[in-house]
Amino acid sequence: MRPEFDVVVVGPGALGRVFAARLASRMRVALAARSDERARELERGFFLAGPGGREGRVFLPAFGPEAVPPARWAIVLVKGPDTETAARVAGRVAREGVVSLQNGWVRERLRRAVGEGVWADQGATTAAAKREGERTVWVSPGRTWLPERARPLAKALTAAGLPAEAGPEVAQRRLEKLAINLVVNPLTAVLDRPNGALLEPELWGVVRELVAEMQPVLAARGLELGEEALLARLREVLVHTASNTSSMLADVRAGRPTEIEEITGVLLGWGRELDLPLPRHAALYRLVRATQQVHRGEAFEE
Ligand SMILES: NC(=O)c1ccc[n+]([C@@H]2O[C@H](COP(=O)([O-])OP(=O)(O)OC[C@H]3O[C@@H](n4cnc5c(N)ncnc54)[C@H](OP(=O)(O)O)[C@@H]3O)[C@@H](O)[C@H]2O)c1
Numbered sequence: 001m002r003p004e005f006d007v008v009v010v011g012p013g014a015l016g017r018v019f020a021a022r023l024a025s026r027m028r029v030a031l032a033a034r035s036d037e038r039a040r041e042l043e044r045g046f047f048l049a050g051p052g053g054r055e056g057r058v059f060l061p062a063f064g065p066e067a068v069p070p071a072r073w074a075i076v077l078v079k080g081p082d083t084e085t086a087a088r089v090a091g092r093v094a095r096e097g098v099v100s101l102q103n104g105w106v107r108e109r110l111r112r113a114v115g116e117g118v119w120a121d122q123g124a125t126t127a128a129a130k131r132e133g134e135r136t137v138w139v140s141p142g143r144t145w146l147p148e149r150a151r152p153l154a155k156a157l158t159a160a161g162l163p164a165e166a167g168p169e170v171a172q173r174r175l176e177k178l179a180i181n182l183v184v185n186p187l188t189a190v191l192d193r194p195n196g197a198l199l200e201p202e203l204w205g206v207v208r209e210l211v212a213e214m215q216p217v218l219a220a221r222g223l224e225l226g227e228e229a230l231l232a233r234l235r236e237v238l239v240h241t242a243s244n245t246s247s248m249l250a251d252v253r254a255g256r257p258t259e260i261e262e263i264t265g266v267l268l269g270w271g272r273e274l275d276l277p278l279p280r281h282a283a284l285y286r287l288v289r290a291t292q293q294v295h296r297g298e299a300f301e302e
Contacts, residue, residue: 087114
């Protein structure tokens with residue numbers, strides 16, 4: 001039987017709404033929300049402002065977790081802590097495969113949660129979006145990398161204005177994105193400063209130390225960039241996003257859970273497997289968790 005939808009976006013937040021709205025210009029797209037109530041709200045339409053400043057109300061079919069109909073592809077765009085719940089829904093409905101474009105490293109968790117017999121993998125994206133009250137602002141189309149198997153999805157995204165490619169390069173892009181996030185997210189979250197602050201000489205020294213510490217671990221996982229190349233990429237990103245608030249800082253300020261487990265937590269696990277100590281990243285991990293607890297008004301816990 002032909003699936004009812006081409007793509008279902010599981011996690012209709014800032015980025016999920018952008019991907020869904022763009023793809024809907026070319027194919028049948030549905031949203032999978034956290035609950036029936038959230039689905040009903042979404043079906044009443046959401047405001048989306050494009051990078052060109054155009055703004056409009058977007059209407060898409062939306063479903064609660066139990067009601068999501070079959071689709072060819074599912075794109076998972078929830079925050080890290082919600083990965084399993086979202087991936088289970090995605091695995092149940094997707095006929096051709098499940099692709100996560102989340103930040104951090106969720107590949108193994110995603111595959112476990114979608115279940116046997118469903119192809120699932122993680123891509124990487126530099127597309128950007130944010131929520132401003134009721135509005136979703138599409139900040140930039142960026143670039144998206146997907147595994148070879150998801151080539152039809154990459155074609156559809158490109159045609160919809162979100163440049164995407166599929167192929168083996170995704171392996172490097174995933175690790176590079178993680179490397180950038182490993183420095184930018186926790187540091188800005190702890191310092192409560194925009195990305196560009198990390199270019200200040202004193203903080204750039206800290207960036208250097210964090211890169212030197214993590215590079216051997218990432219290299220053991222396949223990252224081809226050496227220390228200097230990684231620093232050059234970081235500088236480029238920081239210059240380009242100097243006035244941006246990182247997602248982890250935004251989460252800390254809003255009292256939401258952060259993606260520290262999917263970012264630094266994963267690196268620390270890899271370091272333990274390799275017997276490579278990561279004292280600076282371990283300290284940053286603890287600091288982010290403590291900062292998060294302070295903002296959430298929680299008691300400190302080990
Ligand atoms: N925003 C960006 O520019 C950007 C760029 C690159 C990568 N990313 C990554 O993309 C992911 C999503 O980021 P975002 O900024 O779009 O986050 P977000 O705005 O917080 O959106 C996440 C959405 O997922 C929904 N959700 C949570 N659990 C769910 C479930 N079980 N089923 C269905 N929906 C569920 C949330 O619903 P509620 O609203 O009901 O909680 C929320 O709408 C993150 O990993 C982020 O790091 C984001």
